[in-house]
Amino acid sequence: MKTDVNGCSTCPIGQEQYEKIKLPSNKRINGVQYDYRHTDGELFSTIAINLFVARQKKDNWLRSKSILIEE
Numbered sequence: 651m652k653t654d655v656n657g658c659s660t661c662p663i664g665q666e667q668y669e670k671i672k673l674p675s676n677k678r679i680n681g682v683q684y685d686y687r688h689t690d691g692e693l694f695s696t697i698a699i700n701l702f703v704a705r706q707k708k709d710n711w712l713r714s715k716s717i718l719i720e721e
Contacts, residue, residue, distance in 0.1 A: 659693055661685040666708070668701060684708070688715075 661667045668684040684704035686694045694711050698704035 659685045659687070659695065661687040661693065663687050663691060664689045666705075668704065671697070688712075 659667070664687065666684065666686040668682045670680055671683050672678075672680060679699070681697055681699050682701050682704050684696050684698060684701070684707075686708050688694065694708055696704055696707045698707060
C-alpha cells in the first residue's frame with residue numbers, strides 16, 4: 651500500500667486501511683488491498699474484488715479468533 655513504510659503496514663490498532671489496485675490475475679479488473687489491525691496488534695491483510703468482500707474476509711477472520719464484533 652502507499653501508506654506502508656519499508657513494506658510494513660502502518661495500519662493503526664483497531665482500524666482499517668485500503669486502497670484500490672489492479673488485480674494481479676487480470677490487469678483489467680480492479681480490486682482492493684485491505685489491512686486491518688486488531689486491538690491485540692495482529693494484522694489481517696487481504697486482496698479482494700471489492701471492499702465488501704474484503705470486510706467479509708476480515709469478519710470471518712475475527713470469528714475464527716472467537717472475537718465478538720460490535721458494530
